[in-house]
Amino acid sequence: MPGVKKQPVRAAKPVPIKRRDRERTRQEILDIAFEEFAENGLSGGNTDAIAARANITKRLIFYYFNSKEELFTAVLEMAYAEMRAAEEDLHLEALEPEAAIRRLAEFTFDFHQDHPQFVRLVSIENIHRGRHMAISRRLKEMTQPSISQIAKVLERGAACGAIRPGIDPVELHMTLNALSFFAVANRHTFEAQFAFDMSSPKARAQRRAEIADLLWRCVRGD
Amino acid sequence: MPGVKKQPVRAAKPVPIKRRDRERTRQEILDIAFEEFAENGLSGGNTDAIAARANITKRLIFYYFNSKEELFTAVLEMAYAEMRAAEEDLHLEALEPEAAIRRLAEFTFDFHQDHPQFVRLVSIENIHRGRHMAISRRLKEMTQPSISQIAKVLERGAACGAIRPGIDPVELHMTLNALSFFAVANRHTFEAQFAFDMSSPKARAQRRAEIADLLWRCVRGD
DNA sequence: ACATCAATTATCCGATTGGATAATTATCAA
DNA sequence: TTGATAATTATCCAATCGGATAATTGATGT
Structure with missing residues (x-):
């Protein structure tokens, strides 16, 4: 036919x-x-x-x-853009220092928990030594609001004595991200080694509180 | 010819x-x-x-x-065995609580810094959802000494009031590992986003001290 | 209508690569 | 010396996969 x-x-x-x-x-x-x-x-x-x-x-x-590489880069840009967008909704300026720190911690923790595929993608990009991110200018510009938000809280807290002075906002951000990221990214190898639940809602809630406490404990004034 | x-x-x-x-x-x-x-x-x-x-x-x-998969599993076993072997040399029992915690932190941080390829391998295994580790029995047995070492320090510290009671050794281990791991594994994406040096000897020394402080700050008694 | 251009498809290809078959060679016990 | 076994090599293969060529088709403005 x-x-x-x-x-x-x-x-x-x-x-x-x-x-x-x-x-x-x-x-x-x-x-x-x-x-x-x-x-x-x-x-x-x-x-x-x-x-x-x-x-x-x-x-x-x-x-x-x-090419496949450029597609991957575009995917990365999109993924980060979504995270930054979510961060916009945090309004730390309205909160007193301790509440702001805890809210920041909980938000960051939750975001990672809720976006395991994002976490995986970032892991993968690191395996490739960040070579796609290094190229993209967009990805570097997205970062500012996130840090300045933290910086403001730290300043306010230091001014009133609630937070000890001299804390680098980027470093604090790194600490919080490390804890939040690991709880998702390294779940499998960690669970395989230790009989330690990291996935159940209960375990999640507990670790969430733990991290918020930890973060506050390490920035509060003496 | x-x-x-x-x-x-x-x-x-x-x-x-x-x-x-x-x-x-x-x-x-x-x-x-x-x-x-x-x-x-x-x-x-x-x-x-x-x-x-x-x-x-x-x-x-x-x-x-x-097969390729079994080879990968064997590689994983070897890599973890080497880390556990290194941990053997830590003698925390001889130190007073604060010194022990700091030493533990510094050792863990240093190990990750000195073995970036190990860190990469673990990241990769997590991308594969730990399916190779899940199978290997050897990998699960290796973990005990590491945790009991920490547990002893916490007990001793709690007994004399230097460390607040009720801290889970596995959780502490997770916190420390998260911070140490991230500093190597996520170096590239983090550096790409923030103009923040994580690789130079100076930055390394600073972060090392930072993490030791943080860990102590969050376990010490009030 | 129709030409133009952008969006989309059909098809092919060479390089890569995990793994298989079977032959070969070193070692060692008797 | 020799026979058996274990270690090693030489080759091949089928499937996969990123990417290329070129034809086709739908939308749009005039």
Whole structure:
């Protein structure tokens, strides 16, 4: 039957409603690529699989993003942008020092717990020595608000004696991130070594409180 | 020229002194595989490359270890065994509580700093959700001494009032490991975001002191 | 209508790579 | 010396996968 398009014999192919919408397609690729890379890493991430799940041709991926590496970079940018956006909603300025520190700790902890795929992606990028982030300018600009928020709390606290002076906001941010990140990223090897639950809601709540206490304990004035 | 073995034109191939020593060969494969996997991950790690660098045939790798996965597991076991061995040399029992806590902190921090490839390997294993560690019994047995050492210090400290009571040794170990691990593992993404040096000897010394202070600050009695 | 250009598809390809088959060689006990 | 066994090599293969070529099709402005 010449002229008849070969129709794959499948269950009612519901004609993907691809409306040739540039942004829509791009975003869909990004979303699926995020999952794929977070799950399988950079070399483990498969462009064929991304294409299949996005219901497009692989060629389209290379059409929008030039290479697998650039796609990965774009995914990173998107992921970080989402985190920074979430941080915007924190309003530490309205709180007294101790409450602000605790709220910051709890937010950061929660974010990591709620976004394990983000944590995985960052781990993966570190395995690649941050070479994709190093290139992207966007990623470096996103960071400012986060730190200055902390700096303000520290200043206010130091002024009224509630927080000891001389604490570097970046360092505090690092400490908090380390604790929050580890609780998700290293869960598996840690649990394998120690009979220590890190995944249940109960364990999570406990560690959350623990970290908030710890952070406050180490910044409060004597 | 039939019958003539193709001789790669290389600098004086020094006839590898392979003495058919089972253990020697096995260990050499492990050492090189460690580097390969730590550098490139599991799917990124190349058995051909391992064979080449070990100056053996790839087949030999599958002869000793049955698959890439099992090789990776063996590498993990070796790496952890080395860390636990290093921990043996810590003699916290001889020190008073504060000194013991500080020494523990500094040792742990130093170990991670000095073994970035180990840190990478652990990150990679976590990306794979610890599925290799979960299987290996050896890896679970190695963990005991480490924790009981900490537990003893905490007990002693609590008894004399220097350390507040009720601290879980595993949790303390987690806190310390999180801080030490992050300082190496997440160096790249962190440095890319914040203009914050984490690699120079000076920065290292500073963070080391910082973590020891922090740990003490959060366990000492009020 | 129609030309244009952007979005999308169909198809192919060469390099890579985990693993398999089978031959070969060193070692060592009897 | 020799036979058996363990260590090692030489080769091959099928599957995977990033990326390239070129054709096709839908939207849009005129």
